[in-house]
Amino acid sequence: MFRFPSKGNSDLSLVLCGAAGQGVQTLEEILVDSFRKAGYHVFASREYMSRVRGGSNSTEIRVSSKRVRALVDRMDILLPLNGGIRANIRERVTPETLILGDAAEIKDELADRGGTFLNVPLMEKGREAGGPVYTGIVAAGLLAGLLGVPPEIPEGLLKERFIAKSEQVVKNNLSAFEKGMGLFRELVASKGVSVDIAKENEAVGEMMMNGSDAVSLGALAGGCDFMSSYPMSPATGVLTYLARHARSHAVAVEQAEDEIAAINMALGASYGGARSMVSTSGGGLSLMGEGVSLTGITELPVVLHIGQRPGPATGMATRTEQGDLNLAVYCGHGDVPRAVFAPGSLERAFRLTFDAFNLADEFQVPVFILTDQYFLNSFYNVPEFDTSGLKVQRFLVESGEDYRRYEVTESGVSPRSVPGFGKGIVGTDSHEHDEVGHVQEDFELRRRMVDKRLRKRKGILERVIEPMMTGPKDYRNLVVTWGSLYHIVEEALEKADLEGTAHLHFDQVFPLHPDTRAYLDKAEKVITVEGNATGQFADLVRKETGFLIEERVLWYSGLQVPVETVAAKLLELLR
Amino acid sequence: MDHRIYDLEGIDNQWCPGCGDFQILEALKKALAGLELPPEKVVLFSGIGQAAKTPHFMKGNFFNGLHGRSISNATGMKVANRALTVIAIGGDGDMYGEGGNHFVHTIRRNPDITNIAHNNMVYGLTKGQASPTSSVGFKTPVQVEGVFSEPFNPVAVAVALGASFVARAYSTNIEQTVGIIKEAILHKGYALVDIFQPCVTFNKVNTYAWFKANTFDLPGDHDPSDRMAAMERALEGPPYPLGVLYKVEGRPTFEDSMGCYHEDDTPLYRRVYGPERIKDLLSSFR
Ligand SMILES: Cc1ncc(C[n+]2csc(CCOP(=O)(O)OP(=O)(O)O)c2C)c(N)n1
Numbered sequence: 001m002f003r004f005p006s007k008g009n010s011d012l013s014l015v016l017c018g019a020a021g022q023g024v025q026t027l028e029e030i031l032v033d034s035f036r037k038a039g040y041h042v043f044a045s046r047e048y049m050s051r052v053r054g055g056s057n058s059t060e061i062r063v064s065s066k067r068v069r070a071l072v073d074r075m076d077i078l079l080p081l082n083g084g085i086r087a088n089i090r091e092r093v094t095p096e097t098l099i100l101g102d103a104a105e106i107k108d109e110l111a112d113r114g115g116t117f118l119n120v121p122l123m124e125k126g127r128e129a130g131g132p133v134y135t136g137i138v139a140a141g142l143l144a145g146l147l148g149v150p151p152e153i154p155e156g157l158l159k160e161r162f163i164a165k166s167e168q169v170v171k172n173n174l175s176a177f178e179k180g181m182g183l184f185r186e187l188v189a190s191k192g193v194s195v196d197i198a199k200e201n202e203a204v205g206e207m208m209m210n211g212s213d214a215v216s217l218g219a220l221a222g223g224c225d226f227m228s229s230y231p232m233s234p235a236t237g238v239l240t241y242l243a244r245h246a247r248s249h250a251v252a253v254e255q256a257e258d259e260i261a262a263i264n265m266a267l268g269a270s271y272g273g274a275r276s277m278v279s280t281s282g283g284g285l286s287l288m289g290e291g292v293s294l295t296g297i298t299e300l301p302v303v304l305h306i307g308q309r310p311g312p313a314t315g316m317a318t319r320t321e322q323g324d325l326n327l328a329v330y331c332g333h334g335d336v337p338r339a340v341f342a343p344g345s346l347e348r349a350f351r352l353t354f355d356a357f358n359l360a361d362e363f364q365v366p367v368f369i370l371t372d373q374y375f376l377n378s379f380y381n382v383p384e385f386d387t388s389g390l391k392v393q394r395f396l397v398e399s400g401e402d403y404r405r406y407e408v409t410e411s412g413v414s415p416r417s418v419p420g421f422g423k424g425i426v427g428t429d430s431h432e433h434d435e436v437g438h439v440q441e442d443f444e445l446r447r448r449m450v451d452k453r454l455r456k457r458k459g460i461l462e463r464v465i466e467p468m469m470t471g472p473k474d475y476r477n478l479v480v481t482w483g484s485l486y487h488i489v490e491e492a493l494e495k496a497d498l499e500g501t502a503h504l505h506f507d508q509v510f511p512l513h514p515d516t517r518a519y520l521d522k523a524e525k526v527i528t529v530e531g532n533a534t535g536q537f538a539d540l541v542r543k544e545t546g547f548l549i550e551e552r553v554l555w556y557s558g559l560q561v562p563v564e565t566v567a568a569k570l571l572e573l574l575r
Numbered sequence: 576m577d578h579r580i581y582d583l584e585g586i587d588n589q590w591c592p593g594c595g596d597f598q599i600l601e602a603l604k605k606a607l608a609g610l611e612l613p614p615e616k617v618v619l620f621s622g623i624g625q626a627a628k629t630p631h632f633m634k635g636n637f638f639n640g641l642h643g644r645s646i647s648n649a650t651g652m653k654v655a656n657r658a659l660t661v662i663a664i665g666g667d668g669d670m671y672g673e674g675g676n677h678f679v680h681t682i683r684r685n686p687d688i689t690n691i692a693h694n695n696m697v698y699g700l701t702k703g704q705a706s707p708t709s710s711v712g713f714k715t716p717v718q719v720e721g722v723f724s725e726p727f728n729p730v731a732v733a734v735a736l737g738a739s740f741v742a743r744a745y746s747t748n749i750e751q752t753v754g755i756i757k758e759a760i761l762h763k764g765y766a767l768v769d770i771f772q773p774c775v776t777f778n779k780v781n782t783y784a785w786f787k788a789n790t791f792d793l794p795g796d797h798d799p800s801d802r803m804a805a806m807e808r809a810l811e812g813p814p815y816p817l818g819v820l821y822k823v824e825g826r827p828t829f830e831d832s833m834g835c836y837h838e839d840d841t842p843l844y845r846r847v848y849g850p851e852r853i854k855d856l857l858s859s860f861r
């Protein structure tokens with residue numbers, strides 16, 4: 001007898017794994033869409049190896065009657081498509097785990113782990129449907145059956161997906177799916193395996209997307225019309241999304257020869273009046289450092305999306321970390337005013353990427369969006385973004401004959417024109433320059449210009465986003481997070497049920513909100529949870545506010561820290 | 576148009592007296608004025624170096640960026656606004672050394688920009704080290720035993736990459752240089768104009784006399800549309816042929832291929848989007 005949700009939980013956590021190129025991704029996409037369309041709230045997170053074939057990749061899918069947005073360690077059900085299951089999955093098998101696997105393929109790989117193995121001949125049924133490639137779709141049928149998904153939903157998705165290939169391929173897929181449903185009835189339901197999770201219709205009409213999608217949509221809504229980048233995991237998703245929509249949504253998209261060219265093309269375009277963006281990871285940002293510095297002195301707006309992965313150097317190409325905060329805040333020689341966002345949810349990623357373009361144009365500065373592999377590759381259902389109040393602002397002026405690009409102003413912001421817009425000449429220079437933009441070695445002028453540029457920090461600070469506070473207002477303990485850890489810590493706190501403990505999340509990590517210190521001072525104990533080895537955010541808080549956060553929960557294995565681990569650490573520290 | 580329209584008042588020109596850079600500056604102004612282009616329709620991009628200071632010594636929109644990156648800046652700008660005349664100018668170190676990777680890939684892209692390289696076979700601004708075009712044996716404070724590496728041949732590389740316009744000039748031949756620059760600007764697509772330029776301060780080998788003795792005009796029967804002939808000429812020398820080595824018309828330009836111009840010709844600075852831009856995309860996630 002296996003009844004889900006398991007004791008103490010309200011959701012089902014289902015893990016699929018298999019070799020790259022074996023259809024885990026198709027299986028995941030069909031299931032995630034089907035579950036959501038059936039009315040479940042769904043979360044799905046992918047972890048994969050840096051190889052195109054073989055190895056073993058996995059996806060965790062959580063199905064619930066409430067919103068789910070975080071990674072857990074628990075595996076209620078494991079469905080491996082191939083043998084060669086990696087340690088990170090093996091170790092998560094407990095006596096409570098139900099393994100739905102093909103004994104012919106998995107053999108006794110998991111025998112020592114204590115879970116219950118239910119043999120389902122997925123391969124044989126796949127072959128019957130047309131070949132081993134259909135094994136994954138057999139599994140989809142089985143799992144759709146288990147979750148009581150009306151078969152017409154996944155069947156419709158399969159038709160849509162494969163109709164371009166051929167009628168025969170569609171037929172084989174439908175047959176594989178049907179055989180999987182059969183396996184569920186004969187071999188799974190008959191063993192007393194059942195799922196009882198209410199389907200709330202709320203999710204049906206919602207959007208299902210991941211972090212890459214949310215950033216890309218924010219960029220397009222923000223008026224992005226120029227994107228030059230060099231592919232680098234995990235940031236490539238934003239490049240490909242914009243490339244896919246380049247013609248339909250009027251974006252110039254170019255894969256540059258390297259990140260140096262990428263940022264320099266983006267700045268050239270920005271000088272010409274485009275809304276430019278680059279998308280890269282830490283390694284690429286290192287190469288862009290000089291370009292970031294160039295934005296500082298030329299005062300050219302640009303938005304940089306940085307999808308973090310573990311470093312230094314190549315680190316772990318397809319894994320996750322929050323290790324590039326220091327780089328984003330400090331990269332580029334000299335003093336470069338900037339803003340750095342680190343959204344904690346899809347809604348915030350959309351909104352802050354939108355805002356980034358206006359902010360960059362308003363203050364003529366680089367604006368960073370810091371995400372990470374976990375965030376970019378995790379999906380969940382969200383209500384359609386509210387776009388009603390969004391207004392793209394251009395902040396451009398027509399130049400007159402005596403236009404001065406770097407006119408010294410009170411706010412530090414000089415009216416920005418672009419070549420061809422008006423009668424004036426628009427000059428820009430990487431050297432220290434006069435108001436027109438010509439290089440000058442005048443020490444008095446140098447100070448005036450530095451001061452002018454740095455005055456923009458005041459305006460940027462006036463626009464700063466307030467940190468998000470959840471939990472009791474009269475807290476004793478305060479848990480501080482930034483970026484992708486938001487939902488994980490939210491759920492961990494719910495689970496740990498600690499008295500007097502609140503959560504303060506920063507969607508903007510630089511500059512820090514002026515109230516930051518006051519929030520921290522109010523607590524008896526402050527803890528940060530960060531996905532890096534040193535507590536880069538805690539260090540930044542110390543530098544900016546003088547407040548030292550000593551308790552730091554730091555995680556840097558390359559995999560995202562799951563809810564249970566955070567909950568256990570918080571219990572240890574706060575109880 | 577009188578080329579004095581391109582003069583900039585009150586400038587402190589930092590070049591050494593007698594430097595070939597003055598001749599190139601003069602030729603560029605004459606070429607632009609000769610094409611009746613007003614300064615506000617011209618955008619000059621440069622990196623860092625003596626040659627790269629050119630945009631500070633004449634009228635015109637200018638983006639004096641980082642060492643080696645000017646053609647990348649220029650490419651981005653040309654995409655943002657196709658109506659302007661875009662010129663990227665700098666030294667051999669800037670274009671072929673620090674910017675070598677961009678040189679290669681910009682040629683492949685074929686944006687409609689004119690790329691002028693002052694080729695003095697030495698690093699001027701940093702006081703006399705070897706450049707990618709210095710000849711073997713050229714002694715400098717760094718290359719104390721003389722340059723070991725083979726010189727970079729920009730025109731041959733450009734022809735090999737299929738650049739749509741490749742020319743070589745010599746700064747002293749001002750009228751010829753003016754003609755070549757004009758032709759390069761009129762050419763729709765990427766145009767390389769590599770200009771021999773004596774550096775009187777740091778290059779005591781490749782002097783005015785040396786260039787005079789080691790250059791000659793391409794004969795009138797050279798067919799610039801013949802790529803093999805162009806390659807042969809590009810590999811020739813010393814003495815080096817001067818003139819338009821290679822030219823192909825009608826190749827599509829990078830900026831015209833961009834998605835932003837698929838259905839709309841307006842320059843990007845004029846575009847403002849509302850939330851309706853992503854309506855269809857939002858519903859695609861449902
Ligand atoms: C990243 C970087 N590295 C090095 C320099 C120093 N630097 C400036 S110009 C230059 C070489 C200039 O030689 P070239 O491009 O041939 O121009 P010339 O001065 O001869 O006209 C160098 C090495 C720099 N400005 N930036």
Ligand code: SF4
Nearest residue numbers: 591594625699774775
């Ligand atoms: S150093 Fe050479 S290249 Fe530079 S200005 Fe003097 S002569 Fe000309």
